[in-house]
Amino acid sequence: MKYLDIFLREEDRMLQEQVRKFVDAEIMPVRQQLDDDEDHVIVHKILQGLFDMGLMLRYFPAEYGGCSDQSTFVSSSIMLEEIARGDSGIAVAFSCVGWAFQPAVLARNRTILERFVPLFTGKEVRLACFNMTEPGGAHGGGGCDIENPTLHGRTIRTIARLEGDEWVINGQKLWATNSGVSDLYCTVCTTDPNAGEKGIALIYIPHPTPGMTFGKFERKAGMNADRNCATYLVDVRVPREYRASEEGKDAELFHLNLVTGRLGGAAMAVGNAQGAFERVLEYTGERIVAGRPIRQHSIAAGMLADMAMAIETARMYYLAAAYMMDNSRRYGGLRSNFILSRVSLAKVYAAEVAVMVTNKAMELMGSYGYVRDYDVEKYWRDCKIIQLWEGGAQLGRFDICRGYYDCQL
Numbered sequence: 395m396k397y398l399d400i401f402l403r404e405e406d407r408m409l410q411e412q413v414r415k416f417v418d419a420e421i422m423p424v425r426q427q428l429d430d431d432e433d434h435v436i437v438h439k440i441l442q443g444l445f446d447m448g449l450m451l452r453y454f455p456a457e458y459g460g461c462s463d464q465s466t467f468v469s470s471s472i473m474l475e476e477i478a479r480g481d482s483g484i485a486v487a488f489s490c491v492g493w494a495f496q497p498a499v500l501a502r503n504r505t506i507l508e509r510f511v512p513l514f515t516g517k518e519v520r521l522a523c524f525n526m527t528e529p530g531g532a533h534g535g536g537g538c539d540i541e542n543p544t545l546h547g548r549t550i551r552t553i554a555r556l557e558g559d560e561w562v563i564n565g566q567k568l569w570a571t572n573s574g575v576s577d578l579y580c581t582v583c584t585t586d587p588n589a590g591e592k593g594i595a596l597i598y599i600p601h602p603t604p605g606m607t608f609g610k611f612e613r614k615a616g617m618n619a620d621r622n623c624a625t626y627l628v629d630v631r632v633p634r635e636y637r638a639s640e641e642g643k644d645a646e647l648f649h650l651n652l653v654t655g656r657l658g659g660a661a662m663a664v665g666n667a668q669g670a671f672e673r674v675l676e677y678t679g680e681r682i683v684a685g686r687p688i689r690q691h692s693i694a695a696g697m698l699a700d701m702a703m704a705i706e707t708a709r710m711y712y713l714a715a716a717y718m719m720d721n722s723r724r725y726g727g728l729r730s731n732f733i734l735s736r737v738s739l740a741k742v743y744a745a746e747v748a749v750m751v752t753n754k755a756m757e758l759m760g761s762y763g764y765v766r767d768y769d770v771e772k773y774w775r776d777c778k779i780i781q782l783w784e785g786g787a788q789l790g791r792f793d794i795c796r797g798y799y800d801c802q803l
């Protein structure tokens with residue numbers, strides 16, 4: 395029994411079992427091939443399988459053919475943990491559809507929902523992208539500065555100008571999950587960097603739109619089931635209604651995306667660590683050194699216990715944070731520093747757990763842990779980015795402090 399009953403409804407438990415079965419049948423047998431799946435044939439098949447189970451419908455409201463009323467932060471997180479136990483690249487590619495649509499869903503933007511949800515609830519799996527990170531420059535910028543609440547969006551350099559009934563967008567984005575392969579891009583812009591939060595505008599750009607082009611796919615250490623590239627925006631024009639909401643509200647929606655992104659990262663990190671842990675438990679039970687299975691040596695048992703302690707506490711804490719988000723009124727609201735602090739704690743901690751667990755797992759497996767055939771090296775390569783994305787370990791720590799005092803970092 396992995397989860398406390400107080401966190402889970404019966405349908406959440408069923409969801410968890412359903413996803414786990416899918417992962418064991420459809421991802422585990424092919425996960426070693428994902429790094430070489432350059433055209434994403436296998437990745438697409440897996441994403442289509444998750445889609446066919448109806449899991450993507452959880453991101454869309456019932457009036458648009460979805461079932462988001464059945465979804466909670468707890469259930470979404472558990473689903474992501476289970477997918478990431480198979481492959482965290484698949485988990486992030488899948489979940490970014492919900493992440494990209496979230497501002498339009500929360501703002502009840504009828505134009506976006508009526509025009510684009512049908513494409514995402516049809517027969518074939520489609521991807522979407524939340525395009526926030528920028529290259530940065532002398533003014534700062536980059537990833538963390540855009541996310542840093544004390545900078546109020548002033549470092550965003552993707553500029554949206556209203557011309558008649560159209561937004562004209564110019565700028566550059568980097569790294570975002572599903573970039574170059576999505577049908578819809580929720581793009582973090584500013585109408586005026588000096589206006590701070592009032593300037594923040596989340597604007598949807600469908601693909602193709604003239605003026606939006608992409609760079610080459612990045613060559614990464616891991617997470618290869620996820621595609622990432624630069625997005626170039628030159629005089630890109632979209633209708634005025636493609637802004638998620640309005641001045642001021644978009645800044646709130648942006649903040650909510652940062653908060654939910656942290657929670658998702660925490661759940662994925664735990665899934666990654668859990669997958670590596672299951673593999674090392676199995677391996678160390680079979681491999682004999684000095685006359686007995688590795689895990690029957692006290693030095694190895696101590697390491698396995700450390701991994702188990704870390705995974706269980708990281709899981710309990712991300713579930714606690716998800717529970718607080720589901721009951722956010724009791725915890726100061728989704729926009730509160732308290733919630734930002736607690737989801738950041740969940741994410742920073744879980745990512746460090748995944749890095750530690752995969753590292754120790756490899757140590758216990760010797761050279762076998764370092765080669766592809768034994769799975770752990772992929773978990774080890776994949777999880778590192780969870781620590782680096784969404785504010786990294788440093789901004790993440792400042793955000794934790796914001797729940798305890800007025801941290802101005």
Ligand SMILES: Cc1cc2nc3c(=O)[nH]c(=O)nc-3n(C[C@H](O)[C@H](O)[C@H](O)COP(=O)(O)OP(=O)(O)OC[C@H]3O[C@@H](n4cnc5c(N)ncnc54)[C@H](O)[C@@H]3O)c2cc1C
Nearest residue numbers: 524525526527536537538569570571783784785786788789
């Ligand atoms: C596989 C992958 C998926 C991604 N998915 C997305 C996505 O879907 N959407 C998207 O928009 N982006 C995405 N990113 C980008 C990612 O979120 C950013 O790269 C990340 O937020 C860090 O930004 P940066 O790389 O510009 O680092 P920087 O912001 O330059 O940070 C560099 C270092 O400075 C530290 N730092 C930051 N702020 C401070 C501070 N105030 N004081 C001291 N130190 C600080 C950081 O922790 C880090 O150690 C993805 C990246 C990858 C590789």
